[in-house]
Amino acid sequence: MGKVAILEPTTSTRKQWAKKIAASWKLACSSSIEAFFQTGQELLAAKDDLDHGEWLKMVESDLPFGRHTARKLMGIARDPELGKRAYKLLLPPDYNTIYQVQRLHHRFPETFRRMVDDGRISPALRQNEINLVLRLETVAKDIKRIESLVARQGKFRTLVVDPPWDYEWLSVGGASKPGYATMTHEQLLAFNLGQWMEDDCHVYQWTTNNFIGRASELMVAWGVQHKTVLTWIKTDKQGDPRIGLGTYFRNTTEHVLFGMRGKLRTRVNDVPTHFFASVGKHSEKPEEFYDIVRRASFTPAGEAFQRKPRPDFENLFEEALPATAAAE
Numbered sequence: 001m002g003k004v005a006i007l008e009p010t011t012s013t014r015k016q017w018a019k020k021i022a023a024s025w026k027l028a029c030s031s032s033i034e035a036f037f038q039t040g041q042e043l044l045a046a047k048d049d050l051d052h053g054e055w056l057k058m059v060e061s062d063l064p065f066g067r068h069t070a071r072k073l074m075g076i077a078r079d080p081e082l083g084k085r086a087y088k089l090l091l092p093p094d095y096n097t098i099y100q101v102q103r104l105h106h107r108f109p110e111t112f113r114r115m116v117d118d119g120r121i122s123p124a125l126r127q128n129e130i131n132l133v134l135r136l137e138t139v140a141k142d143i144k145r146i147e148s149l150v151a152r153q154g155k156f157r158t159l160v161v162d163p164p165w166d167y168e169w170l171s172v173g174g175a176s177k178p179g180y181a182t183m184t185h186e187q188l189l190a191f192n193l194g195q196w197m198e199d200d201c202h203v204y205q206w207t208t209n210n211f212i213g214r215a216s217e218l219m220v221a222w223g224v225q226h227k228t229v230l231t232w233i234k235t236d237k238q239g240d241p242r243i244g245l246g247t248y249f250r251n252t253t254e255h256v257l258f259g260m261r262g263k264l265r266t267r268v269n270d271v272p273t274h275f276f277a278s279v280g281k282h283s284e285k286p287e288e289f290y291d292i293v294r295r296a297s298f299t300p301a302g303e304a305f306q307r308k309p310r311p312d313f314e315n316l317f318e319e320a321l322p323a324t325a326a327a328e
Helices: 009-027 033-049 052-062 067-077 095-107 111-117 127-148 183-190 207-222 287-296 325-326
Strands: 148-149 158-160 197-207 226-235 253-261 274-278 303-304 317-319
Touching: 009 033, 009 052, 033 067, 033 095, 052 067, 052 317, 067 095, 095 111, 095 127, 111 127, 158 287, 183 207, 197 207, 207 226, 207 253, 226 287, 274 287
Parallel strands: 158 197, 158 303, 226 274
Antiparallel strands: 148 317, 197 253, 226 253
16 A cells, blocks of 8 residues: 555645635735735634744745744734724725734824824825824834933943934935934034943943944043954844945944953953844844944943843843932
């Protein structure tokens, strides 16, 4: 007797889900707003039904769109209020714009309701318009957070700085405007980084390709001797180089200026000046960089303009105590 072919038990189910989702997506592409929600709901149902590995295979291999689009469609479907008929009638026939509307509804519900009331949420809404609203609201929230911060007391042997560069001066159309409060070059030059430096101190300063010249000026203004540059070669999740935006050349790298105050050498001398790491959220720095700092430099370590808390990199700013608590 010949061998009997044994199929994986989830294969046919995966294919069935893929066929169903592809049909909904076809309707969605013909400007059916209802079908965008349906496609997202079916993606969520398939994710619950299938083994995680099978679900990923389906999204990556069996569907007419990829994981990025799937994430947006599921985000839309997770908002039951936005899915009500009264709101659906106000939405534009574009899933990217609907996804941004969903983000606004989730993060800034009062602004969302104002835009519904004044008619700005409408089928004519364009993605760049909702993107601008989201960015301005996010920046305003970040400014409010910053206003509650005060400088932490203490001296450090290692400092990491990720300056909140002001991109408004750039004329580069592809430059991504950050969704957080920024500082002008003059404000950064006046920033008193020295208040946290020990006499012998390592400083790591992040910079994009556009800001390398200004980053060097900051090192001088902060009293830091520039020694070398570390280069982050950005990759996707599969480890392949990730091609970003750019006017003259496409950006695949980001850099860290390394300098010091005093004569504190690195703990080791075998660390190369480049490292590979995948790209995370906007402005998020990879853990591979912090591993380099841990290996080459000394504690205590502090971080200015910290985006993600790390217990061994103390945030140089802390929330001010209320006046009543400070008096006790």
